[in-house]
Amino acid sequence: xxxxxxxxxxxxxxxxxxxxxxxxxxxxxxxxxxxxxxxxxxxxxxxxxxxxxxxxxxxxxxxxxxxxxxxxxxxxxxxxxxxxxxxxxxxxxxxxxxxxxxxxxxxxxxxxxxxxxxxxxxxxxxxxxxxxxxxxxxxxxxxxxxxxxxxxxxxxxxxxxxxxxxxxxxxxxxxxxxxxxxxxxxxxxxxxxxxxxxxxxxxxxxxxxxxxxxxxxxxxxxxxxxxxxxxxxxxxxxxxxxxxxxxxxxxxxxxx
Numbered sequence: 001x002x003x004x005x006x007x008x009x010x011x012x013x014x015x016x017x018x019x020x021x022x023x024x025x026x027x028x029x030x031x032x033x034x035x036x037x038x039x040x041x042x043x044x045x046x047x048x049x050x051x052x053x054x055x056x057x058x059x060x061x062x063x064x065x066x067x068x069x070x071x072x073x074x075x076x077x078x079x080x081x082x083x084x085x086x087x088x089x090x091x092x093x094x095x096x097x098x099x100x101x102x103x104x105x106x107x108x109x110x111x112x113x114x115x116x117x118x119x120x121x122x123x124x125x126x127x128x129x130x131x132x133x134x135x136x137x138x139x140x141x142x143x144x145x146x147x148x149x150x151x152x153x154x155x156x157x158x159x160x161x162x163x164x165x166x167x168x169x170x171x172x173x174x175x176x177x178x179x180x181x182x183x184x185x186x187x188x189x190x191x192x193x194x195x196x197x198x199x200x201x202x203x204x205x206x207x208x209x210x211x212x213x214x215x216x217x218x219x220x221x222x223x224x225x226x227x228x229x230x231x232x233x234x235x236x237x238x239x240x241x242x243x244x245x246x247x248x249x250x251x252x253x254x255x256x
Contacts, residue, residue, distance in 0.1 A: 119150035119181060120213040120223030128209055128228040130193070130235060131254065138191040138235065139250060140211060140228070140243075144181035152179040152246040153222065154214045156189050160206030160237060167191075173244035173256035188253035190244045193237045200238030207234045 123146035130138045144150050155169040170192075179187045194200050209230055213222035247253040 116216050117148060117150050118213055118215055118222040119144060119152045119187075121211075121226035122224050123150055124181075124226065126211050126226035126228045128191075128211070128230060128235075130231065134254060135196055136193045137254060138193055139254060140189045140191060141186055141250070142181070142188070142211075142226075142246075143186040144183050147183055149180050149182050152181065152187050152213070153216065154218055155243050155245045157212030157214065157225075158191065158241070158243055159210045159212070160204070160235070161208050163206075167241040167243050170242050170244045170256045173247065173252075175245055175247065179246045179248055187246050187248060188250045189246055190253035190256060192240060192242045193235060195238065195240040200240035203236060203238040205234040205236050206230065209235070 119142060123144065125143045125145050127141045128138055129141075140156060142152065155173075158167050170190075173190075181187055194203065207230065208227070210225045210227055212225045214220055215222040244253050244256045
């Protein structure tokens with residue numbers, strides 16, 4: 001009896017197994033296989049990730065270009081970065097050219113000022129003589145004794161003896177241009193020694209006179225001073241002492 005029951009159970013197990021095998025071969029079974037076969041579809045995220053750079057580059061191109069530019073070679077962004085740096089370099093080198101040209105232009109010979117050769121005690125002879133008209137005036141004469149032109153700028157700087165102040169110029173006598181003397185030519189300056197009405201103060205008699213010369217700029221040194229001879233009795237002057245700018249004619253020097 002037991003044997004027959006065991007046989008029946010075994011037969012039932014075989015029947016169940018055959019039914020399971022049949023089920024695996026029908027459409028339901030193919031669904032299960034499809035699910036397992038679709039598991040490689042987990043590679044789809046990898047496909048999506050492979051597309052992500054394209055989407056991110058289109059969606060956030062600025063960041064992508066920065067990343068590509070920073071990470072290195074090969075990409076379009078790197079290419080544009082290189083072309084950008086190339087254009088930047090081009091514009092930079094271009095800007096240097098014109099700026100260098102402009103910088104060099106002022107220093108060029110075309111813009112250089114004319115040669116300046118001051119008249120002074122080394123290339124002139126200087127005389128100082130009181131005149132009768134106008135009263136209390138003296139005329140200073142400078143003659144170019146050199147072999148080339150010399151220039152007289154501004155006005156003579158006068159100093160009697162150990163005088164501690166500098167006579168001021170007569171501004172109305174300022175000429176339109178620097179006085180240039182060719183060899184052998186002369187220029188002049190008029191000196192008001194004292195006030196005709198006696199209003200001046202601090203009167204003194206000068207025994208020695210130094211005539212100083214100015215350079216290209218006001219109050220600059222134009223070279224050695226000249227020491228012209230004065231009358232033996234000396235020359236009287238007071239606080240009214242003034243001097244004209246250098247003039248091309250004696251008349252102009254004495255009318256200011």
